[in-house]
Amino acid sequence: MSEKYVGRPVDRLDGAIKTVGEARYAGDHRYPDLAHAALVHATIPRGRITAVEDAAARAVPGVIDVLTHENAPAMKPPPKVTLLNLSTLAIGTSVNHLATDEVHWNGQPIAVVVAESQEAARHAASLVRVTYEEKPAVVDFAAEEPNAVPQKSNALQSARADKGDAEKALADAEVSVDLRFTTPQHSHNALEPHTTTAVWDGDRLTVHEGTQSMAWTRRHLAQRFGVPERNIRMLSPFVGGGFGGKGQVWAGTLLAVLAARATGRPVRLALTRAGVHHAVGGRTPSAQRVALGADRDGRLTALIHTSVARTGRVGGHLEQITAASRHLYDSPNIHLRQSLVQLDLIANTSMRAPGESIGTFALESAVDELAWELGMDPIELRMRNEPERDPIEGRRFTHRMLREVYAVGAERFGWSERDPRPGSMRDGKWLVGMGVATAYHPSLQMPASVTVRLDADGGVVVRCALHEIGVGAATAQAQIAADELGVPLESVRVEIGDSDLPEGPMAGGSAQTASAASAVLEACRKLRRSALDLARRSAGSPLRGATDPRARDGGLYQDGRGETYAEILARAGRDHLEARAGVGMLRFLARTVREQRRWMKAASGAQFCEVRVDQDTGEVRVSRWVGVFDIGRVINEKTVASQLRGGIVMGIGLALTEETLVDRRTGRVVNASLADYHVPVHADVPRIDVHCLDDPDPTMPLGLVGVGEVGITGVGAAVANAVRHATGRRVQDLPITLDKLLPH
Structure with a gap:
């Protein structure tokens, strides 16, 4: 593959029509x-x-x-x-x-x-x-929490895990923390x-x-x-x-x-x-327990993470709240459990990084609190417990560079300037705090089919029923096809958003780009082989005898000789070539099961947050942010940065403002508007510095892992940890509103 466009900050192909209001949404058709x-x-x-x-x-x-x-x-x-x-x-x-x-x-x-x-x-x-x-009716989550029942595992997620005897190890630990966390219900507001x-x-x-x-x-x-x-x-x-809603x-x-x-x-x-x-359903509330035991050197001896979430009596999405705790830290004793209550409320559903976004809040807050107990730098504590293999099942990681992202992030953020004493950093009336947390989200691929057509004029048409939910889906696939076929980006047209097209993957699980890319790459390679076969059969072609030509300059070339696709098709009397590729459901399921047994794939990152807390009112402002991520190969530097920033902004909302209030008597949502359900606005969000390692995962198409959801993970904890540093107070219940920081 001749890489000319992949990795570049290419402007989105749909940017112009969206900017001038020509993009037609579901409510714009007459x-x-x-x-x-x-x-x-x-x-x-x-x-x-x-x-x-x-x-x-x-x-x-x-x-x-x-x-x-x-x-x-x-x-x-x-x-x-x-x-x-x-x-x-x-x-x-x-x-x-x-x-x-x-x-x-x-x-x-x-x-x-x-x-x-x-x-x-x-x-x-x-x-x-x-x-x-x-x-x-039963509508009060907090009141029903004691009645929770164990969640059943299924093929998509496991609701329990055990390794060793975590409760005994916790009781025997030299240093330990045992904390309860809660997160509220959240509603979609796309x-x-x-x-x-x-x-x-x-x-x-x-x-x-x-x-x-x-x-x-x-x-x-x-x-x-x-x-x-x-x-x-x-x-x-x-x-x-979309965000799952x-x-x-x-x-x-x-x-x-x-x-x-x-x-x-x-x-x-x-x-x-x-x-x-x-x-429309939203995110479940949760109650979580995270207990950690360690020796005096900071080596974990016990990790316990349990959760209670809810579904509706008429359905609901199961959240993988303890999922990150399966993979992030090496401990000889691990105990994970997820439980559920059923309420007479609308079925809950996915919301950006379902499970991991709220699960990492609890886990990464507890790790930070353990660091305080040990008197240890929280980054050092994490690195001392970085596993070589997946801690529970022993699978190898296909791509894990958390040491690298923390090193880069600490340098970019200026972590060395942090005074470790709580409440020691000030700026006038503001208490200044710095916090850090790990971002983590598993990688996933789904079935996808595409057709790619190469026209006699050198144009390329990629057709796939992709969804453009604001991520630049068509732009990324155009970059991939342009490089794979060696044609100018402006020669590629991507048709999406129509069920009459070859079936694409859903836009969820941070899987759409990788899933479609796999099929696009396969179809483009088929086209190159078809074009080469045509050239080899043509007596006048300079590619007769060519074995492995490169795609570049709108054609195929080897050893200084070759010709354009237009010339190949004209000589063969063809007006186009077309190739179809994709993975069917049975092949997809077989591959997924096989890969899950062999290794663990995930995107990861380090979230660095600086907050200022008003010493008199308890008001919290996020003043600085640095996020460094290992997401495998970066396809489009501009859209990737936008996705990661968007996740961080959504995480700031999770940390500081968002909460669906449900009347405990009637089950009615009482803040069902953007006037009362508070999402972050520009004044709430600082400049967000995003950096990616851009190191390919060898087991994924083009080495890309997935970017849509990892940006929100760890954000809630990074904010809470920064507040802990600024004030000395550990807030365990989201959102972190000023009443939770005022003296009681």
């Missing part, structure tokens, strides 16, 4: 007679509907219909989730919306109003009156709220949807509406942020499609901000 829909949400946590009064809603000018469980066309119930059919993972909840009078959570969509305008639909929805027969535009033409369905998984969503809709999968076309060229099918999508079928009109349903909080 159809004749387009109608608009709005949801009516339940106001009790559990029970059944006894009556629906919709006369006032129907009297609103422009209202077309009000669909409830009494008059809506029936959808088929959702199938059971099974790993034998991964598309079933797209199920948001097990509720069969508008096919039942049962209410399973406060905020459940129980009716949909269709009108000529969005304003009329939303106003009419506010006029629908519903009466209920309430049933006892720039683009969930929006669906649905159009039926007989039994054929077109859906414009901001989704992270076109293929799974398409299969799910085919099953629910009883039509062949080939009759459904999903269009999702641009997604205004658009990886599953929620009520808004289903009810938009249902309303379009019921009314015979194209229908658009755009959730309000409050609607996203009520009808």
Whole structure:
């Protein structure tokens, strides 16, 4: 591969149209007679509907219909989730919306109003009156924590691990810490709220949807509406942020499609901000225990990490909260357990680095506290316990450079200038603190298929149903194809976001780029071989007899001789060549199982944070940040840095501001707006210095590992550890609000 574009900070190919507002999202597509829909949400946590009064809603000018469980066309119930059919993972909840009078959570969509305008639909929805027969509900996570039951392991994650006798080793340890941590529920607040535009033409369905998984969503809709999968076309060229919240099918999508079928009109349903909080799952709250034992030299003798999380009674995503504790530190005694409670709340779902983002907060805070107990530099403590192999299963790491990222990060941050005494560094009224934590996220690949076409004019078209959720997906694949075929980047066009294209991977698990890259590389190599075969069969070709030409300058060349692809195709009388490549599900599963037995792959990093804490008010400001990462090969320096900064910003929100408040009596989300649910704004975020080692992992396509989620891991702990250094106080419950730092 002749590397000319891979690794460079190439501008995003979609940057210009997004900047001038020409990119069309799910809510931007116009159809004749387009109608608009709005949801009516339940106001009790559990029970059944006894009556629906919709006369006032129907009297609103422009209202077309009000669909409830009494008059809506029936959808088929959702199938059971099974790993034998991964598309079933797209199920948001097990509720069969508008096919039942049962209410399973406060905020459940129980009716949909269709009108000529969005304003009329939303106003009419506010006029629908519903009466209920309430049933006892369990909605208080903290109260239910003692009733947690062990989480079952599955093929995707293990909920338990044991090595040695960790509790005995903890009791015998020369130095130990035993801490409890809590993290709150979090809600998704992507720039683009969930929006669906649905159009039926007989039994054929077109859906414009901001989704992270076109293929799974398409299969799910085919099953629910009883039509062949080939009759459904999903269009999702641009997604205004996902972070896991658009990886599953929620009520808004289903009810938009249902309303379009019921009314015979194209229908658009755009959730309000409050609607996203009520009808789309978020991150589970957690309660965690991390206990560490060590000798006086800082060698770990015991590591215990247990967690309690929640799911909804109607479904939920299982978080791998203790996952990082399986891999980060060498200890002869390890005990890991994950437990669950079921609540009468909406099913929780993935949210950037599900499990690891909150699990690393607890683990890395506890490691920092152990360093205080030992009087040891927290980086030195981590390096003394850096394992040579995966601590529990003994698998070798394919790529692990934590020593290097800490060395580079400490130099860039100025860690040597840190006075180790708590509360010793000041800037006027501000107490200054420095903290550090490890970032860690496993690497994953998914099935993907692509076609690559080489045209007679030298142009290249890459086709794959990728998702552009803001990461520069098409740009990265264009860089890879341009280098692999030796053509100018401007000659490559990447078609994405359409289910009619070859099936791409979902945008999740930090896996999309590597998964698609594997197929793109294979297809490009097939094209090169096809072009060489054509040239070899041509009497006039300078490549006759060539064995291993290089792709460059828009063609193939060896030993100073060669020709362009255009010349090869013209001589052969061909107008194009095309190659298809990809990994099917069975091959993917077999490869995944084989690799998981052999080694451990992961992205890692070191998060360095400086905070200033107002000595009088307890206000915390993040003033400086350095993140150094080992993510394997960097494909695009600019988009990678953007992804890592975005993860760090989201982690600052996790640490300092974000918290979904649930009424413990009614199960209602009480801060369902951006006015009350606080995400970081520009004033909350300092300049973030990001650096990557750019060292390829030999077991991954092009050596890239994955970047989307590792940036948020460790952030919560880095902030908490910096606050501990500034104030001497260990905050164990997120978010770190000023009330937790004021004198009690």
